[in-house]
Every structure is written in C-alpha cells, then in structure tokens.
Amino acid sequence: MLALASIPAPALHARAIPRTLKIAVGIDADTLDPAALTTGLVMGMADYIYERLVTFDYTQNRVLPRLATQWQVSTDGLTYTFRLRSGVTFHDGAAFNAEAVKFTFDRLLDPQTRAPLREPLTIIKETQVVDPMTVRFILSRPDPLFLTYVTHWVASIISPTTVRRAGANLGRDPTGAATGPYMFKEWARGSHILYVRNPNYWGRKPVFEEVMLRIAPDAGVRETMLLAGDAHMAVLPPAPDVRRLREHPGYAVVEAATSRIVYIGMNTQWGAFKDARVRRAMNYAVNKRAILASVLFDLGTVADSPCVSMVSGYTPVQPGGWPFDPGKARQLLREAGYPDGFEVDFITPTGRLIQDFQFAQAIAAQLRNFKVRANLRTMDWPTYVATIDQPLERSSLRLFVLAWVPFPLDCWSVFHPMFHSSQHPPRGFNSTFYKNVKIDEFLDRARTEMDPLRRKELLKEAQTLVWHDAPWIFLWSQKWYVATVRNLEGVSITPFEMWDAIYATWK
Numbered sequence: 481m482l483a484l485a486s487i488p489a490p491a492l493h494a495r496a497i498p499r500t501l502k503i504a505v506g507i508d509a510d511t512l513d514p515a516a517l518t519t520g521l522v523m524g525m526a527d528y529i530y531e532r533l534v535t536f537d538y539t540q541n542r543v544l545p546r547l548a549t550q551w552q553v554s555t556d557g558l559t560y561t562f563r564l565r566s567g568v569t570f571h572d573g574a575a576f577n578a579e580a581v582k583f584t585f586d587r588l589l590d591p592q593t594r595a596p597l598r599e600p601l602t603i604i605k606e607t608q609v610v611d612p613m614t615v616r617f618i619l620s621r622p623d624p625l626f627l628t629y630v631t632h633w634v635a636s637i638i639s640p641t642t643v644r645r646a647g648a649n650l651g652r653d654p655t656g657a658a659t660g661p662y663m664f665k666e667w668a669r670g671s672h673i674l675y676v677r678n679p680n681y682w683g684r685k686p687v688f689e690e691v692m693l694r695i696a697p698d699a700g701v702r703e704t705m706l707l708a709g710d711a712h713m714a715v716l717p718p719a720p721d722v723r724r725l726r727e728h729p730g731y732a733v734v735e736a737a738t739s740r741i742v743y744i745g746m747n748t749q750w751g752a753f754k755d756a757r758v759r760r761a762m763n764y765a766v767n768k769r770a771i772l773a774s775v776l777f778d779l780g781t782v783a784d785s786p787c788v789s790m791v792s793g794y795t796p797v798q799p800g801g802w803p804f805d806p807g808k809a810r811q812l813l814r815e816a817g818y819p820d821g822f823e824v825d826f827i828t829p830t831g832r833l834i835q836d837f838q839f840a841q842a843i844a845a846q847l848r849n850f851k852v853r854a855n856l857r858t859m860d861w862p863t864y865v866a867t868i869d870q871p872l873e874r875s876s877l878r879l880f881v882l883a884w885v886p887f888p889l890d891c892w893s894v895f896h897p898m899f900h901s902s903q904h905p906p907r908g909f910n911s912t913f914y915k916n917v918k919i920d921e922f923l924d925r926a927r928t929e930m931d932p933l934r935r936k937e938l939l940k941e942a943q944t945l946v947w948h949d950a951p952w953i954f955l956w957s958q959k960w961y962v963a964t965v966r967n968l969e970g971v972s973i974t975p976f977e978m979w980d981a982i983y984a985t986w987k
Contacts, residue, residue: 497986500690501968503979504702504711506831507861508670508695511651514636515588515595518865518909520740520885521715521832523633524978525693528675529571529658530636533562533581536628538974543627547576547637547659557622564613568682570639571663572656578615582607583640585617596869596908597887599897600629621928628888661686661982670695670860687985697831697860706731706963713964713971713981719777719835725963735961736973739790741783741894742833742883744843744953749913750878752822759950761812765850766843766953767804775839780956785943786894788957790975793891793926793939797947802954809850821851827867828881830858834958840881843953854879868911872904877911883958884909885976891939896923899946914951
C-alpha cells in the first residue's frame with residue numbers, strides 16, 4: 481500500500497476534468513434489475529441510470545417531483561393520481577408514459593417477479609392508466625408513508641420494450657431500460673461497471689462523460705487505487721487511515737451517521753440456537769465496545785435496541801447495549817446444556833461493511849473463550865446474497881454477519897422484514913427464521929395504527945421482546961464514509977449508506 485505521507489499534495493491530480501469518474505467500491509452488484517435490488521450499495525450503483533416518479537430530499541425531509549410533476553391524494557387516502565413529465569424517453573428510445581408506469585408496478589407486484597423489498601408497495605390494489613400522461617394508484621388501505629415508498633429504488637420506472645426483450649437477463653444487462661442521466665454500457669463481472677452520459681436526458685446534465693465503478697473487495701486496494709490516481713473516490717477505505725485521509729491536503733473524507741444496524745444473525749431453527757438462553761449467552765460473550773475501539777476505530781455506536789436512534793418509533797431497550805459479561809455467558813450455556821460449547825459455521829462478507837471480515841475474526845476469537853468454535857469463511861457478495869436467500873429446508877445458515885438499513889426511516893421497516901414470520905427467505909429477509917406470534921401481532925397492528933402514540937407503544941413492546949429473545953447478536957450502528965481526491969466536490973451521503981455523486985463537480 482502507498483503511504484499517504486509519500487504523496488505530494490500539489491502534484492496529486494491534474495485540474496483538467498477527467499473524462500471518466502472512477503469510483504472504487506467493495507462489492508460487485510448482484511443485479512441491476514431494480515425490482516430485485518436488496519443492497520444499499522448496489523442501489524447507489526443503479527441510481528446513475530434509474531429514476532422514480534418522485535424522489536426524497538433528505539435535506540428538506542420531503543418528497544419532490546421527478547418523473548412525475550405533480551400528484552393528488554383523495555380525501556379517503558385510497559387514491560393517488562400522478563401527472564407525468566412530458567418529453568422523457570427511455571434509453572432504448574421508447575417514450576416514457578403512463579403505460580410504462582403501469583407495466584413497472586404490475587411487474588413489481590407480480591408474485592412471479594423476484595422482488596424481496598416490494599412488501600410496502602403491496603398496498604397497491606390496482607394501477608390505472610387515466611390518459612397517456614396520467615396514472616392512478618388505488619390502495620387497499622390508507623398509508624401515510626405511501627409517497628415515501630414510491631421513492632424507493634425498487635419502484636424505478638423501466639421500459640416495457642427493453643424488459644420484454646431482455647426477460648430474465650435484465651438484471652445482468654439493463655441496456656435501454658432506464659431514463660436517468662447515465663446509460664448502462666458494460667459490466668465485466670468482478671472488475672467494473674461502466675456508465676456513459678445520456679445525451680438525451682430530460683434534466684440537468686452531469687459533468688463527467690462516463691462513470692466507472694471499479695470492484696475491489698479489499699479496503700486497502702481501494703485506498704491504493706485512490707492514492708495512485710486509479711480512482712477518484714474510494715468507498716470505505718481502511719478504517720485505520722480515515723484520520724490521516726481527513727488531514728491530508730490532497731484528499732477529503734465525506735462521512736455521516738447512517739440508519740444501518742449491524743448484527744450477527746443466528747438461525748433460530750438450528751441446533752443450539754433454538755434455545756434463547758444460548759442466543760443471550762452469545763450476546764454476553766461478545767465485547768462490542770472493545771471491537772469498535774480496536775477494529776472499527778470507533779466508526780460506530782453500540783446498539784441499544786433492534787432499531788437505531790435516527791428512525792421513528794425507536795426506543796432504547798438497554799442503554800449501553802448488551803454488556804460484556806463472561807460469567808453470565810457461561811452460566812447460560814451451562815443451563816442450556818452446552819457447558820463445553822459447540823461448533824458452528826460462521827460466514828461473513830468482505831468489503832460490504834466497515835472492517836467486516838476483521839470484526840468477524842475478532843468475534844470468532846472471543847467466542848472461543850466460551851468454547852464456541854465458530855468456523856469463519858467469506859465469499860463474494862452475489863454469492864453471499866444467494867446464500868442468505870435460501871428457504872429453511874435448503875439453508876446452510878448458522879451464524880452470519882449481516883446488516884439492515886430500513887426504508888423509510890421507521891422502526892416498523894426494521895421489524896417487519898427482519899422479524900415477522902411471513903418474511904422468511906426467499907420471501908423476505910428474516911434470515912434467522914425467527915418466529916414469534918406476539919411480534920407478528922404487534923407488527924400487524926402497528927402497520928394500520930394511525931394514532932402515533934399507540935403505534936410507538938406497539939413498536940416499543942416489539943423492540944423489548946425481540947431484544948430479550950435475541951435472534952441476533954446486536955452489534956452497532958455504523959458510520960459511513962467515502963474518501964475522494966480533493967478536486968472532486970459535491971459528493972454527499974444519505975442515511976441509507978449511499979453516496980450521491982451524480983452531479984459532482986471538478987475544481
């Protein structure tokens with residue numbers, strides 16, 4: 481790795497605007513079909529080409545027009561009518577219109593379409609074409625968050641012409657499918673994804689002619705690419721180097737708190753993890769604060785609830801989080817019949833989360849002190865996604881590193897996909913195969929509860945119950961950051977751990 485101090489700041493980068501903006505990212509995409517998106521980092525990759533009817537402005541905390549220019553809501557909250565933007569074309573040359581919107585949502589809601597995150601939009605009972613530039617959604621029930629749901633990346637509008645041509649191959653080759661400021665050009669698996677500027681884009685044109693997303697799972701390699709001038713931005717370079725990158729005159733670090741909660745999932749239907757006492761022991765056995773300080777360099781905050789503090793409905797269940805208590809961990813293991821511990825397969829991604837493989841190694845080492853022999857292995861992100869998406873009868877999951885960013889920023893959006901029994905893979909993301917009828921009841925009631933105080937109380941009860949039932953080893957909420965060359969300006973980070981550099985500039 482190149483040493484930061486060895487790079488003279490004045491000669492770092494030419495002032496001429498590069499033709500191609502190169503961004504080093506830690507994982508390859510598993511799909512570029514918007515309906516199938518599950519991962520915030522991949523959503524950030526797809527955001528260069530796809531657009532939704534509306535967008536969410538986090539600085540103003542409100543929904544703004546995008547492919548729709550205006551909308552109306554009926555007094556009963558069951559009908560949303562959108563007027564569409566004229567003069568927009570898909571990258572394949574087809575006209576954007578109400579038929580394309582209806583096609584997009586009908587496909588998204590079709591049970592035959594792989595769409596793990598569609599659940600909030602299943603309240604759409606029907607999508608109607610009013611006229612070529614007007615579309616209407618009929619809901620099965622009122623939902624105050626519906627407009628926010630429509631800003632999600634899975635609701636990106638796609639070209640019926642391209643989808644019919646591409647079929648199941650859309651996720652690997654979305655050429656022509658989108659309307660956005662960049663167009664898909666090529667994807668070399670494990671190497672890069674290349675986008676080119678859309679010459680016919682209806683809105684503001686970006687500065688760079690091309691954007692190349694370069695795949696580099698190793699954080700040190702991403703940093704080396706940045707320092708050597710082979711990348712202009714590196715997503716999550718090594719945590720130990722963040723301070724030096726902040727201070728170096730040739731680079732900048734863009735960082736922000738996020739809504740992501742990082743956890744170790746335990747398959748509650750497997751062996752030792754069927755017993756809640758074992759799962760609680762696992763929480764007592766892991767010293768989260770020590771790992772945050774020594775491995776993540778304090779780029780996180782210990783979890784004190786299944787939800788993080790920035791989401792609505794959050795309640796701190798245990799201030800300071802599960803304490804590190806070796807005596808309590810050993811006591812619970814003895815009571816559950818595991819005084820000599822047990823052996824378990826443990827998997828983690830590499831390059832997806834801050835120091836993910838490194839902190840998984842540290843956790844495995846700590847568990848060995850309690851005779852829990854966690855056999856750690858890693859894999860590329862597309863393989864990891866496929867592994868956690870298997871139904872129980874085919875699942876190899878035992879102990880696994882994962883994290884979740886809720887959308888929208890509401891505690892229900894953590895709980896329903898993570899803990900409701902209807903969301904076991906492959907239907908959803910309850911990869912611990914957790915099931916509790918009380919949790920299901922709390923969540924079903926919270927979804928339709930219009931009284932904010934009563935809804936918060938339901939979510940509080942759910943957080944308390946899951947916390948003590950412990951299907952996870954509750955770790956931390958992580959901060960998120962990217963490092964850029966100093967010439968690159970206009971890069972920001974959303975609460976969903978996505979960078980926004982579509983309209984970045986060069987000075």
